[in-house]
Amino acid sequence: MRSSPLGLTVLSLLHMRPLHPYGIQRLIKQWGKDQVVNVSQRASLYRTIDRLLDAGLIAVRETSRDQQYPERTVYEVTDPGRTATREWLREMLAASRTEYPEFPAALSFAMMLLPREVEADLSARAGQVRAQLAELESAAEGARELSLPRVTMLEDEYRRAVLTAELDWLDAVTADLRSGALTWDFEALAALAQAST
Known part of the structure; x- marks a missing residue:
């Protein structure tokens, strides 16, 4: 098996x-x-x-x-x-394995949406990540109160590190979308794809 x-x-x-x-x-x-x-x-x-x-x-x-x-x-x-x-x-x-979660797959086609739509969606995701981080912090506090050994909470520690990195990235990208530093034109991208086939 x-x-x-x-x-x-x-x-x-x-x-x-x-x-x-x-x-x-x-x-x-x-x-x-x-x-x-x-x-x-x-x-x-x-x-x-x-x-x-x-x-x-x-x-x-x-x-x-x-x-x-x-x-x-x-x-x-x-x-x-x-x-x-x-x-x-x-x-x-x-072993580090390649996994295929939804989020990177969706990011790879974010160009299908308007920049303001992507900014709104990523901002919404950032809010959810902040809520998850707050839940993890609450769980960590509960573990500390129960004097649980650190090894019992390693997965939460890892998730907190990953979510913190994701939140930093989301905040940076949404800031670039809001300021116009990150933008695109779908028609131009479609023409580029057409030219490369």
């Missing part, structure tokens, strides 16, 4: 204790891991659990039935799962 952020998350949580899928999902949200791993659809969690099970990285520990809930299957990590977790972690930490 190939590594994936959600697979790594499930394996890591099962290192703590055996869990059923709802417990895994609840811990992901409680620990704020839903900010770095996409678990918005429960089906993706179940597909990941099925793949881990098929690969022998996790096993069924027990299946129980409670009158209030449907049948629950509790999973535990296997020895091969423990090995895979370490390998995936080391690989993900060490």
Whole structure:
């Protein structure tokens, strides 16, 4: 099985204790891991659990039935799962991979819009980034109050650094758009593209 952020998350949580899928999902949200791993659809969690099970990285520990809930299957990590977790972690930490997020893709075609539209949209994004930074600072303050070790919040520390850099860039580009230092004419760009084909 190939590594994936959600697979790594499930394996890591099962290192703590055996869990059923709802417990895994609840811990992901409680620990704020839903900010770095996409678990918005429960089906993706179940597909990941099925793949881990098929690969022998996790096993069924027990299946129980409670009158209030449907049948629950509790999973535990296997020895091969423990090995895979370490390998995936080391690989993900060490290897820089090209990722394809939406924002750079949209930036590459910003020329399709008017400069004032791009300025408005980037300003709106900057406002959202500021709000995310405030949330991260609040989470960091909460972690400090709980005396949580720094290692438990490294992903937030990283996100804060990335968002701070993004905000600096957004502020600089929107300032250039407002001042007219950054502008373009779509027709001229289209003519340039036509000439190069």
